[in-house]
Amino acid sequence: MGSKSDLDTMRLASEVLRELEIPHETKIISAHRTPDLMFEFAKNAKDRGIKVIIAGAGGAAHLPGMVASITELPVIGVPVKSSNLNGLDSLLSIVQMPKGVPVATVAIGQSGAENSALLAGKILALSDKEVSKRIKNRISENSMNVAKDSHIGTWLE
16 A cells, blocks of 8 residues: 555455465555655565465555566556545546556555455466455455345335
8 A cells, every 4th residue: 555544445455365364464655755665575485485466555646557568477456535526636637547567457445455455366266276265255245234224124114
């Protein structure tokens, strides 16, 4: 994530990754304030065994795109809500990438953080049967929870 202020949002991604038993690391790396560290991280991520990068950032939100420009790994960008434009600035900064620099962009804020972890899990599940099973279980649990709530209309009558 780009700064400590992004932690409240990005914490959800970490929680989902833990739930799915996917090893991960959490770092604060700023594209603007620590560009050398960002470059080193992105350049060496694959050699360190990382398979997918989730990058959350707010405001100018250049971290996901800059990381994607350096690494061959998939990058998932999470737009973090900013105080000025409620995250729209972050979303546009991440989603409007030039040709040849793909960033899979999810929703603004906490939903996006959770979905980024699920998307990373689905990417990893393509080559990891255990992760695939855990993803399938989570999808089933979600479906069952929604099905339980489907009778809400009778409560409202």
